[in-house]
Amino acid sequence: xxxxxxxxxxxxxxxxxxxxxxxxxxxxxxxxxxxxxxxxxxxxxxxxxxxxxxxxxxxxxxxxxxxxxxxxxxxxxxxxxxxxxxxxxxxxxxxxxxxxxxxxxxxxxxxx
Amino acid sequence: xxxxxxxxxxxxxxxxxxxxxxxxxxxxxxxxxxxxxxxxxxxxxxxxxxxxxxxxxxxxxxxxxxxxxxxxxxxxxxxxxxxxxxxxxxxxxxxxxxxxxxxxxxxxxxxx
Numbered sequence: 001x002x003x004x005x006x007x008x009x010x011x012x013x014x015x016x017x018x019x020x021x022x023x024x025x026x027x028x029x030x031x032x033x034x035x036x037x038x039x040x041x042x043x044x045x046x047x048x049x050x051x052x053x054x055x056x057x058x059x060x061x062x063x064x065x066x067x068x069x070x071x072x073x074x075x076x077x078x079x080x081x082x083x084x085x086x087x088x089x090x091x092x093x094x095x096x097x098x099x100x101x102x103x104x105x106x107x108x109x110x111x112x
Numbered sequence: 113x114x115x116x117x118x119x120x121x122x123x124x125x126x127x128x129x130x131x132x133x134x135x136x137x138x139x140x141x142x143x144x145x146x147x148x149x150x151x152x153x154x155x156x157x158x159x160x161x162x163x164x165x166x167x168x169x170x171x172x173x174x175x176x177x178x179x180x181x182x183x184x185x186x187x188x189x190x191x192x193x194x195x196x197x198x199x200x201x202x203x204x205x206x207x208x209x210x211x212x213x214x215x216x217x218x219x220x221x222x223x224x
Contacts (some may be wrong), residue, residue, distance in 0.1 A: 001130075031210060033211075033212075035214075040216055041157075041211075041216060042116075042121075042200060042214035042215050042216040042217050043200070043214040044214075045211055045212070048211065058211070089156065090154055094210060095146075096210065099143070099210070100157045101158070101210075102157075102210060103147075103154035103156070104154050105153060105154045106152075106153070106154050108197040111192075
């Protein structure tokens, strides 16, 4: 069955380290999104991509980067992790630009 | 700007109806969504309504849209303990490339 997976599911890191969170989907969706979920804020968009070699900044992109070298993967990199980036991160994908987004199970990141 | 607001908590008794409310600010939104998040899991699309509709019914779920007041509601009939979760309202502003703007989420607690 087609799916969207995230790894790792849990990560503890130290301030200043570079961290990469993986997202992989097997639906062949063109659109992929990264969100962070924090109490009281719902989900906020970090970066998104409409296809290979395309990346765009979302609402809270500072300190994060993404790259899209193939259709299936959109890794999220925290260049120098900060305690304010402790959060739960969700990846999503969709077929069309307006329509259902399918979410991964999330990665809980703790920055000490 | 774009903003989506929800109340944070709702508690109901098993068998009662639940009504979760949401207000949004962007009148150009083409689709409005309800997502469900169970503990430790990603988001799952429950239902959606297109902006030119007033109501949509899907088994125990009824979505009402009041475009004049920019108010969206989700009614769950015969609420069960398995409906306990966080429910997110989200909008897709027109011509924003499918980006989802989420509310903060309403935590529904169903008591036996």
